[in-house]
Amino acid sequence: MTTRAPVRTSNLSYAxxxxxxxxxxxxxxxxxxxxxxxxxxxxxxVGMRSEPEGRTGFAHLFEHLMFQGSANLGKTEHFSHVxxxxxxLNGSTHVDYTNYYEVLPSNATELALFLEADRMxxxxxxxxxxxxQVAVVQNEIRVNVQNRPYGGFPWLxxxxxxxxxxxxxxxxxxxxxxxxAATLPEAQSFFHRYYAPGNAVLAVAGDVDPAQVxxxxxxHFGDIxxxxxxxxxxxxxxxxxxxxxxxxxxxxxxxxxxxLAWRTPDxxxxxxxxxxxxxxxxxxxxxxxxxxxxxxxxxRSATSVGGYVGVMGDPLDARDxxxxxxxxxxxxxxxxxTVIAAVDxxxxxxxxxxxxxxxxxxxxxxMVARYLRELDPVLGRATHAAVFEQQRGRAELLNELPELxxxxxxxxxxxxxxxxxxxxxxxxxxxPAGGHA
Amino acid sequence: MATDRTASKKxxxxxxxxxxxxxxxxxxxxxxxxxxxxxNGLRVxxxxxxxxxxxxxxxxxxxxAPTGRGGMAHVARATLLADTLLSGTDQxxxxxxxxxxxxLGGQLSASTDADRLGFGGSVLxxxxxxxxxxxxxxxxxxxxxxREVQGERDRLVHELAIHRSSAxxxxxxxxxxxxxxxxxxxxxxxTAEAVQDVRPKHLRALHAARIAPAGSVLTLVxxxxxxxxxxxxxxxLAGWTTAGETTPTPPAPEQVGRAALLIDRxxxxxxxxxxxxxxxxxxxxxxxxxxxxxxxxxGYFSSRWVANIREDKGYTYSPHSGIxxxxxxxxxxxxxxxxxxxxxxALLESLYELGRIATVPVSQAELDMARRYAIxxxxxxxxxxxxxxxxxxxxxGSGLGIEWLRDYPKALEAVTVEDVLAAGARWFAPSVLTPxxxxxxxxxxxxxxxxVALETA
Numbered sequence: 012m013t014t015r016a017p018v019r020t021s022n023l024s025y026a027x028x029x030x031x032x033x034x035x036x037x038x039x040x041x042x043x044x045x046x047x048x049x050x051x052x053x054x055x056x057v058g059m060r061s062e063p064e065g066r067t068g069f070a071h072l073f074e075h076l077m078f079q080g081s082a083n084l085g086k087t088e089h090f091s092h093v094x095x096x097x098x099x100l101n102g103s104t105h106v107d108y109t110n111y112y113e114v115l116p117s118n119a120t121e122l123a124l125f126l127e128a129d130r131m132x133x134x135x136x137x138x139x140x141x142x143x144q145v146a147v148v149q150n151e152i153r154v155n156v157q158n159r160p161y162g163g164f165p166w167l168x169x170x171x172x173x174x175x176x177x178x179x180x181x182x183x184x185x186x187x188x189x190x191x192a193a194t195l196p197e198a199q200s201f202f203h204r205y206y207a208p209g210n211a212v213l214a215v216a217g218d219v220d221p222a223q224v225x226x227x228x229x230x231h232f233g234d235i236x237x238x239x240x241x242x243x244x245x246x247x248x249x250x251x252x253x254x255x256x257x258x259x260x261x262x263x264x265x266x267x268x269x270x271l272a273w274r275t276p277d278x279x280x281x282x283x284x285x286x287x288x289x290x291x292x293x294x295x296x297x298x299x300x301x302x303x304x305x306x307x308x309x310x311r312s313a314t315s316v317g318g319y320v321g322v323m324g325d326p327l328d329a330r331d332x333x334x335x336x337x338x339x340x341x342x343x344x345x346x347x348x349t350v351i352a353a354v355d356x357x358x359x360x361x362x363x364x365x366x367x368x369x370x371x372x373x374x375x376x377x378m379v380a381r382y383l384r385e386l387d388p389v390l391g392r393a394t395h396a397a398v399f400e401q402q403r404g405r406a407e408l409l410n411e412l413p414e415l416x417x418x419x420x421x422x423x424x425x426x427x428x429x430x431x432x433x434x435x436x437x438x439x440x441x442x443p444a445g446g447h448a
Numbered sequence: 449m450a451t452d453r454t455a456s457k458k459x460x461x462x463x464x465x466x467x468x469x470x471x472x473x474x475x476x477x478x479x480x481x482x483x484x485x486x487x488n489g490l491r492v493x494x495x496x497x498x499x500x501x502x503x504x505x506x507x508x509x510x511x512x513a514p515t516g517r518g519g520m521a522h523v524a525r526a527t528l529l530a531d532t533l534l535s536g537t538d539q540x541x542x543x544x545x546x547x548x549x550x551x552l553g554g555q556l557s558a559s560t561d562a563d564r565l566g567f568g569g570s571v572l573x574x575x576x577x578x579x580x581x582x583x584x585x586x587x588x589x590x591x592x593x594x595r596e597v598q599g600e601r602d603r604l605v606h607e608l609a610i611h612r613s614s615a616x617x618x619x620x621x622x623x624x625x626x627x628x629x630x631x632x633x634x635x636x637x638x639t640a641e642a643v644q645d646v647r648p649k650h651l652r653a654l655h656a657a658r659i660a661p662a663g664s665v666l667t668l669v670x671x672x673x674x675x676x677x678x679x680x681x682x683x684x685l686a687g688w689t690t691a692g693e694t695t696p697t698p699p700a701p702e703q704v705g706r707a708a709l710l711i712d713r714x715x716x717x718x719x720x721x722x723x724x725x726x727x728x729x730x731x732x733x734x735x736x737x738x739x740x741x742x743x744x745x746x747g748y749f750s751s752r753w754v755a756n757i758r759e760d761k762g763y764t765y766s767p768h769s770g771i772x773x774x775x776x777x778x779x780x781x782x783x784x785x786x787x788x789x790x791x792x793x794a795l796l797e798s799l800y801e802l803g804r805i806a807t808v809p810v811s812q813a814e815l816d817m818a819r820r821y822a823i824x825x826x827x828x829x830x831x832x833x834x835x836x837x838x839x840x841x842x843x844x845g846s847g848l849g850i851e852w853l854r855d856y857p858k859a860l861e862a863v864t865v866e867d868v869l870a871a872g873a874r875w876f877a878p879s880v881l882t883p884x885x886x887x888x889x890x891x892x893x894x895x896x897x898x899x900v901a902l903e904t905a
Binding site for chain 2: 016017018019020023045046047048082083086087090091092094095096097098099100114115116117118119120121122125126129142143144145146147148149150151153154155157158159160161262263264265266296297298299300304307308311314315340342372373374376377379380381383384386387388389
């Protein structure tokens with residue numbers, strides 16, 4: 012059996028329509044009548060990096076508060092309206108944005124727009140609801156971090172090793188002390204500063220008539236007063252000049268792990284950034300990737316190998332600075348330095364010998380296929396379009412990404428690998444500390 | 449005048465705005481499913497769902513585990529069989545298989561449970577033929593190379609240790625063991641010892657005896673022509689002619705509520721509460737009512753359990769209940785991870801909500817909302833290639849066809865408050881459920897013991 016030439020795909024052709032209201036709200040519409048469903052997503056340009064010192068976890072806590080009542084809706088009514096229309100909904104907090112979304116049968120499109128407009132207009136908070144959601148968030152942290160092996164590894168634990176500034180390095184889930192210190196006036200001023208129409212992008216994808224959507228958007232969002240919006244500050248930090256190492260103990264984990272992190276070039280400039288996104292896959296996507304082949308199949312020194320750009324795993328949804336991450340889980344009888352040395356050898360080999368066009372093309376073929384799979388559901392289209400519009404002013408990137416990925420060359424990938432040096436990285440070792448395994 | 453106008457404008461601002469009504473919904477078209485049984489006995493379901501240029505693929509192969517002795521060895525072998533199926537054939541080694549999958553823009557993985565072997569994957573449309581050729585090669589000549597089997601075996605032992613360091617996995621294993629006794633459904637994960645005993649010859653023998661086309665179902669959904677895709681399958685998989693046994697999973701034991709089991713996790717900051725019991729199958733006349741009872745109790749965010757122990761009391765982040773459908777018996781499970789210091793109050797409220805759904809009629813408004821959610825989310829779940837492929841494949845595992853998508857909403861429409869009460873009493877009563885708790889015994893045992901009789905592990 013001989014290897015086939017990698018399958019190629021061309022660009023996509025989803026229609027993208029956009030508008031901006033007088034109050035500054037940006038609107039992106041992606042009509043598609045294939046199935047009678049619609050996704051509505053609102054992206055606010057505020058995230059974990061926006062939190063003030065002493066208020067770690069505030070952006071995420073605030074996301075919870077956005078479900079506790081708004082101008083004309085009581086606590087939990089947002090949920091009951093969406094679910095009672097046959098839809099699903101959620102919100103999530105990221106380093107540079109907080110999003111809220113619904114997927115519903117398309118007869119509920121106007122309802123979803125009304126609901127999002129209502130909480131953009133104002134939120135209704137009580138001390139009881141604030142305290143209730145602090146307790147809920149603390150339980151979220153217990154179930155996802157404190158009572159779970161590898162709970163914050165490495166996404167909460169590597170930023171303070173790789174970065175120095177509070178914005179880039181702090182725990183975005185938050186300390187219990189900071190969460191308990193949050194007050195209603197702080198929530199109101201956070202809302203006023205960051206939840207202005209001009210700081211948001213609204214995306215609607217699916218079974219809709221764009222003109223009708225625009226009319227509804229104007230009707231429900233149009234009279235929300237505009238407020239002055241500050242551009243997000245630059246978070247860039249100077250490059251590392253020597254390796255940083257840190258060790259954490261995990262009392263639930265039965266086996267060790269190690270994470271390596273570097274700072275990538277500014278994601279705003281795709282031509283210089285995408286080679287790192289492809290490099291992560293060349294190193295870690297599947298048995299034929301460099302590090303899986305070496306550590307899992309050949310050396311048998313590791314039990315799992317992962318690599319990705321962005322602390323939360325999506326390379327194209329964070330601004331500068333953002334990390335390139337490698338994560339290796341290994342057996343207790345293998346030293347972390349053995350694993351790290353093998354990783355270094357493979358990176359050195361990639362830099363010295365380069366890689367074939369075929370290796371890049373097949374890696375990209377699967378990346379494109381995975382991306383298409385994310386875009387097939389209306390929600391995937393709405394969320395990608397919203398973040399591209401918010402951070403890059405180009406929802407159309409949605410259609411262009413396959414060819415942009417395909418244009419990355421073997422030389423660019425090797426050049427990116429050459430910047431993953433020993434003297435500019437952060438190393439985080441996780442050691443098991445007497446668990447219950 | 450000016451003052452008046454300002455006043456009336458302000459009044460308009462303050463006037464409550466009410467949510468707009470729902471528009472009339474156009475019905476989703478029932479997909480047309482190409483349904484063909486090939487000469488070798490393989491059933492092929494193919495659906496055209498253009499959108500992105502991909503094809504989704506699901507293959508179910510019956511691989512039931514036996515009851516009693518031999519069950520654990522089977523589960524260990526089946527698990528490792530899935531882990532090493534893509535590790536080599538008589539024509540390609542593991543790396544070559546991975547290279548070829550990438551080149552096709554494809555991904556493919558195998559997994560097993562107590563009933564079956566499953567393949568799940570997707571591929572760029574231009575790679576469908578290559579994917580089917582690879583699938584045929586795996587099905588007819590997977591070689592289970594010694595070195596790869598050893599490596600995956602060690603990795604599986606390691607991963608099992610990691611899994612079992614999670615409170616949720618410990619609780620689920622204990623719950624399944626308690627519900628199912630010596631039935632294979634008790635064996636959610638294999639033991640490390642059973643995995644260590646597996647040799648390549650066991651995998652080759654299991655594959656030769658059981659990985660057969662008769663009784664297997666291949667589902668393809670995506671940017672394809674059903675006739676052409678089915679012809680491609682017939683051509684690619686013609687050589688898969690294994691005459692295997694198609695043993696059904698043995699009947700699961702009848703579920704009776706057993707005493708609560710408490711498992712110690714010293715120092716745990718949360719207690720993992722789990723409940724399990726029987727549930728009606730998708731073809732049971734009571735299924736629609738049980739689905740709605742489940743939603744009202746704890747099956748979605750707008751449920752009573754979430755409103756109570758999360759949104760009112762803040763005891764937990766994510767309480768949830770659901771019904772799943774293993775072929776030998778559908779089941780209800782419910783779970784919440786609650787802060788250690790409120791474990792007993794959280795159990796008290798959970799028992800209250802279970803008791804309430806079992807003994808007090810739901811309101812018409814609660815029922816209608818749950819009904820709209822069930823009907824609406826069914827439509828959402830079929831709106832993507834992957835969602836539709838998964839659902840068609842699951843339905844085939846329950847012996848149901850695409851018409852279920854048309855008939856089930858009608859059944860939901862017909863459910864009454866009385867039906868929900870009957871389903872609640874039958875399936876949700878605390879007395880018919882088996883509870884398992886994982887937490888810090890020193891802190892929680894006494895107060896839990898005040899509410900329920902406890903057995904300790």
